[in-house]
Amino acid sequence: MAKVGIVMGSDSDMPIMAKAADVLKELGIDFDMTIISAHREPEEFFAYAKGAEEKGYKVIIAGAGKAAHLPGMCAAIFPMPVIGIPMKTSDLGGVDSLYSIVQMPTGIPVATVAINGAANAGILAAKMLATSDPELLERLKAYSEKLKNQVVAKADKLEEIGYEEYLKQM
Numbered sequence: 316m317a318k319v320g321i322v323m324g325s326d327s328d329m330p331i332m333a334k335a336a337d338v339l340k341e342l343g344i345d346f347d348m349t350i351i352s353a354h355r356e357p358e359e360f361f362a363y364a365k366g367a368e369e370k371g372y373k374v375i376i377a378g379a380g381k382a383a384h385l386p387g388m389c390a391a392i393f394p395m396p397v398i399g400i401p402m403k404t405s406d407l408g409g410v411d412s413l414y415s416i417v418q419m420p421t422g423i424p425v426a427t428v429a430i431n432g433a434a435n436a437g438i439l440a441a442k443m444l445a446t447s448d449p450e451l452l453e454r455l456k457a458y459s460e461k462l463k464n465q466v467v468a469k470a471d472k473l474e475e476i477g478y479e480e481y482l483k484q485m
Contacts, residue, residue: 317373317448319440321348322363322389324379328402331433332378335400338437342454344444347372353385360385364392374440377425378433380404383415386425396443398436399425 319339323332332348339346347370353360367375367389375393377386378400386399401412409430417427428435438458445452473481 317344317444318371319344319346319444320363320367320370320372320375321346322375322377322385323348323350324352324354324385326350328378328380331400331402331431332376334433335376335378335437335440338434339441342437342441342451342458344441344451351385353379353388354382360388361392364389367393368395374398374443376400376433376436376440378402378436379416380409380412381406381415383412386416386427387419387423390419390423390425396440397425398439399427400433400436401427401430403431 321332321335321339323329329350336346336348349363351360351363364375372393372395374396375389376398377389379385380402381404383399383401386397390397399416401409401416403409404411413427413430416425419425426439428439438455441451441455441458445455476484
């Protein structure tokens, strides 16, 4: 079965990156998660990125903040899709991370989601894998239907109890 690699530059990214893992887990996709600093441990990073294909990874999800080189460096080495998650930072609110990840040179693309958008990174990885996995595609369709039903239920509740009571229950 295809696997996804999830990598982050710091354990402070874990609460966000766990959202990608949660989506993959819900959809039945195997993944590995690790912490590697491209700047502080370059040898370990290169070993990870060079060995990712051999481990069976078909997509890497990489989260990084500030200079945010981890996703781009993964894309430079790993021959398959990389999804970058710009992490919100205290200095510039994550815009620094976003710019670092989306401004990749021609030939080294990184699919990029919103700042702290790990759940969407998990969904995007699943969609990439589903292009060659009909069973996963069906699970994705069911997942989308579940999301739709959640919105419908909220709208029904709002209509039933009114916005003031709805706000109190939030």
